[in-house]
Amino acid sequence: MMKRTFKMSAVALVLGAGAVLSAPAALAQSAPVVCPGYEKGKTTLVGERTGKKVQKAFEFYNEDQVNEALNVLYEIDPSDDFDRAYVKRFIGNLLAAQEGQGGKALNYLVESVEPKVLNDLEHSQTLKLLGDLSMQEEKYTDAIKWYNEWMDFTCKEDADVYTRLAQAYYESKQLAKMVEPADKAIALYEEPNKNPYVLKLTSYYERKMYPETVSVAEDLVRTFPQEKTWWSRLGFFYILVEDYKKGLSTLELAYMQGYLEKDSEIKTLAQLYQSNGMPYKAAKLLEKHMKEGLLKNDADMIANIANAYHQAKNFKTAANLYAQAAAKSSDPEHYRKQGTLLLVAEDYKGAIKALENALERGAENPEKIHFTLMEANFYAGDFRSAYKHVQEAKKDRSLRRNAAAWEPYIKEKAKNRGINI
Known part of the structure; x- marks a missing residue:
């Protein structure tokens, strides 16, 4: 919170702010209290003896000699309750504008309002200031107290005060008490302010x-459509409640407007394309932003793009990308996936090479790779190699039945071609 500067006129300092409000030029100002049945009381003025010293302090203050002004005020020892409260308020105001003096200012201001002898305007202003200073000094429970006292005393509603109150509750x-003041702030602001929405x-x-x-995120996007951040966050919130279609439409619209600028946002949009049956769009999106440099051009990203093309049944393209990742x-x-996809694409020699690379590099579940190699070699017409790989595949109990079913078929095909196995 920024430091607050409290400037007063000479008349206000010497006679009291209430005297200034009685001037014709001030009649148009809003009343300090708007409670039903409220009647403005008699304005109290500082005594002559106190007023002279306050005037001297003000002269120092007006010359930016704040410490000298404070020294004069510290020496005043009024016997009158109003004068004492008035001087303490003046000291508190001056201290509030000084760096690191917030805590000390609070003490003086609290002592100025506790007797409840200040004029209504001074009292109301000080209550609000106490709330602001308490926020500044991170005394949030105190801030809540003072803001509520200000509202109780004045019967006024202020959007900024409600926003600060919601912040203090946070x-x-x-947390549960944040919503009501945030809603009131939203309703009171003439021009929409995003802060109470964010707090809510x-x-x-x-x-x-x-x-x-x-x-609330939907309200933010509707009310502040130019704010890029809330489009992507709304998309993520839809995902959080598993409304993936709305998540997709929101992020896609944000993307079309140029609002998605982070790699995580592009990746999420791609994932939504894939989960909503549009893997080709996911692949093209990732590919575009990898080439442009937003996404890393590394093995993992290339493999992600390959996976999207695989889902889109672009087997040859997917296989080529897995080769790049490998x-x-x-x-x-990566070699195993390349080989499997090349088998589907009927590039049997390419599949065999990729799968052998996978085995050479210590792939997990080698028997499964042998089974795929058996198929690739069979369709490539290399029945001896197919037979060799089927023997390896049979070592996996889960593959044994399927592999055993292939074995006589391989022998028969080899025999028909005059090949001894």
Whole structure:
């Protein structure tokens, strides 16, 4: 919170702010209290003796000699309750504007309002200031108290005060109490202010009330459509409540407007394309942003793109990408996937080479790779190699029956071709 500067006129300092308000030019100002049946009381003025010293302090203050002004005020020892409260308020105001003096200012201001002898305007202003200073000094429970006292005393509603009150509830971990003041702030602001919306959303999100979180995020996007952040966050919140179609439509619209700028946002949009049956769009999206440099050009990303093309049944393209990933990683799994896809694409020689690379690099479940190699060699017409691989595949109990079923078929095909196994 920024430091607050409190400037007063000479007349206000010497006679009291209430005297200034009685001037004709001030009649148009709003009343300090708007409670039903409120009648403005008689304005109290500082005594002559105190007023002279206050005037001297003000002269120092007006010359930016704040410490000298404070020294004069510290020496005043009024016997009158109003004068004492008035001087303490003046000291508190000056201290509040000084770096590191917030705590000391609070003490003086509290002492100025506790007797309840200040004029209504001075009292109301000080109550609000106490709330602001308490926020500044991270005394959030005190801030809540003073803001509520200000509202009780004045019967006024102020959007900024409600926003600060919601913030104070957040800082003091009273999350459930944030929503009401946030709603009141939203209703009172003439021009929409995103802060109370964000506080309300935070209250729901941190309490894991995700449908309510989504509702507030929708309000944020409707009210502040130019704010890029809330488009992507709304998309993520939809995902949180498993509304993937709305998540996709929101992030896609954000992407079309150029609002998605983070790699995580692009990856999430791609995942939504895949989960909603559009793997080709996912592949093209990832490929585009990898080439542009937003996404890393590494083995994992290339493999992700390959997987999307695989889902889109672009087997040859997917296999080529797995080959690129394997070249970067030497990961046997990338070679295995390349080989499997080349088999589907009927590139049997390419499949055999890739699968052998997987075995050479210590792939897991080698019997499964032998089974695939058996198929690739069989369709390539190399029945001896197919027979050799089927023997290896039979070592896996889960593959034994299927492998055994292939064995006589391989022998028969080899015999028909005049090949001895």
